[in-house]
Amino acid sequence: MTSKANPTMSDVARKAGVSPMTVSRVLNGDTRVREATRQLVADAMTALSYVPNQAAQRLAGARAIRIGFLYSNPSAGYLSEFLVGLLNQASPHNVQLVVEKCEADEHGVEQARRLIDNGVDGIILPPLCDIAELVDLLAQSGTPAVTVACGQPDDRLSGVRIDDYQAAHAMACHLIALGHQCIGFVAGHPNQTASARRLQGFKDALAEHHLPQAPELIVQGLFTYRSGLDAAEQLLAQEPRPTAIFASNDDMAAAVVAIAHRLALDVPGDLTVAGFDDTALATTIWPELTTVRQPIAEMAEAAVRALVRQIRDRRDGAPAAPQQVVMDHALIRRQSDAAPRVRPPARVVTRLRM
Incomplete structure (x- = not known):
């Protein structure tokens, strides 16, 4: 045998x-x-x-x-x-x-x-x-x-590559379809052409849906977790605060989630977060990341x-x-995205003098 x-x-x-x-x-x-x-x-x-x-x-x-x-x-x-x-x-x-x-x-x-x-x-x-x-x-x-x-x-x-432009465009369109109109973007390292392609895909998706492209909603990152922390702090300090943030890789997206938790923001209730790459990190943080899968x-x-x-x-x-x-x-949906939370308008109570 x-x-x-x-x-x-x-x-x-x-x-x-x-x-x-x-x-x-x-x-x-x-x-x-x-x-x-x-x-x-x-x-x-x-x-x-x-x-x-x-x-x-x-x-x-x-x-x-x-x-x-x-x-x-x-x-x-x-x-x-x-x-x-x-x-x-x-x-x-x-x-x-x-x-x-x-x-x-x-x-x-x-x-x-x-x-x-x-x-x-x-x-x-x-x-x-x-x-x-x-x-x-x-x-x-x-x-x-x-x-x-x-x-x-x-x-x-x-x-060997993917189409970074189309991938980012698809994710931006997904966030817009959920109802988000104020979307922050964390760009990748400026010395990589893939970063520019992802940013352009994001911008074009906003333009196609007639959404404003506020310069302050696009923050430079370096594909590192640390740069994602800095970018998230900058974006979430703005008023009005973005209802969604799309980061150019999962490391920076995970950093956005961490800052949101530190600020007592619910993800995705108060803030939708999306990443790019679908590395192991996307499924080891909570909530698991909605992201673009790059094989x-x-x-x-x-x-x-x-x-x-x-x-x-x-x-x-x-x-x-x-x-x-x-x-x-491929666009992979997990637990970090949802429609923006609609809050009731503030009510003004007038006291009547007797």
Whole structure:
């Protein structure tokens, strides 16, 4: 009787409903395999805890691929989901990840140059992709690279993203449909084009519904929890106070909820709060956040697959034209949104003199 402690390629093939040859092609990054089939094989490997035989892959000519991941993101929830996506695809594609952190006050150029000098085969670039000098370095060096979550991708590099404009527009329209007319907005970091796209989607939704765009209702954030606290204090000190606040990520939205609680405001009774990303934080605070789901882990997985295809094509001497992938977003309603509370007008009681 065959032990299932160490599943084989044939076991994976049976689980996925494909041939062992197809599994082999997926492991070797063959670009002729359809994406749906590739996903079936990846799911089967995950279900069986299958670890590819590295030695066999090397004998088959599929030497390991070294991918550099350059990151600078203040949201721990976003980063953790992104890393899960990278790791999910690393083993099936024989990928070694080299992680390089970029500090908040750095532009990532030196870190990227160090990765290139150390011989990585390609680089995955999250929101740092908005830095022109960094993108120029990658394009001019000929290093295969994939940007992720870039609001305005560069045609010289492949990219994976959602439509930030449409996502923010949809959330703003949702809040307006609930009856909110005084809506605050916490913008994302000004050095990211995705932030500008989300802000424009919000503004256009208000304009389409003939709602005023009061400048004081748009406050700058930095995608950090701390900046969300500062923005919430600024917005909730205004008179009249906004009945809803839409923050450009979940970290800042969670901070808005915290300030509302400190001010003894009920969420969503006194204040509706909405976020963006749908990270784990959205369901670990109370009330759980209504938010835009950005498939962060899936975007990271798609970035790895796209980069592996580019690298293998390059090894085979085939041209690899950059490709842009736009993934679906979704509006997720939870407990932090409701129609604005209608308060009865103040009554003036006149005392009659006897």
